[in-house]
Amino acid sequence: MMQKKTQSTKMDGQKHALRLGIDVGSTTVKTIVMKIPEQEVLFTRYERHHAEQGKTVQRLLREVAEAFPEEIFRVAICGSGGKPVAERIGAYYIQEVVANAAAVRALYPQTRTAIELGGQDAKIIFFISMHIDGSLSFCSNGR
Secondary structure (H helix, E strand, C coil), X not given: CCXXXXXXXXXXXXXXXXXXXXXXXXXXXXXXXXXXXXXXXXXXXXXXXXXXXXXXXXXXXXXXXXXXXCCCEEEEEECCCXXXXXXXXXXXXXCHHHHHHHHHHHHCCCCCEEEEECCCCEEEEECCCCCCCCCCCCCCCCC
16 A cells, blocks of 8 residues: 655755665565655555565556656665665665664664564564773683
8 A cells, every 4th residue: 555645855946866765575575765864754665575576576666656757766675585676776785684773773772672573584683882891802612
């Protein structure tokens, strides 16, 4: 189900690029269009791909292009099926755990642990700060 708030990104007569995020997961494809720096969500879509990741991404890209026909996008892709899609369309790829960690750290800096449940796996991220005194040393055997 498409949600759309606005199409306008013109400020002082100048066009500004929107951000398009695509998560190509093991069972679904998610898209989001955001206006930066306002962090305003303009469009979201969540769709099961039924093992047809490429076709689903193409369909969602067409939908975004139709919803924002005059816009310029900066695109980033993540997810277990995202790398080949990013390579094919020349988009930036970021590994999904790295993307999740960056988002959690930026939006919720007090977080110590984040758990992400995916279509076929779960990931846990621990955010820790360590101060290691120069007199201490650590190695893989614990000594």
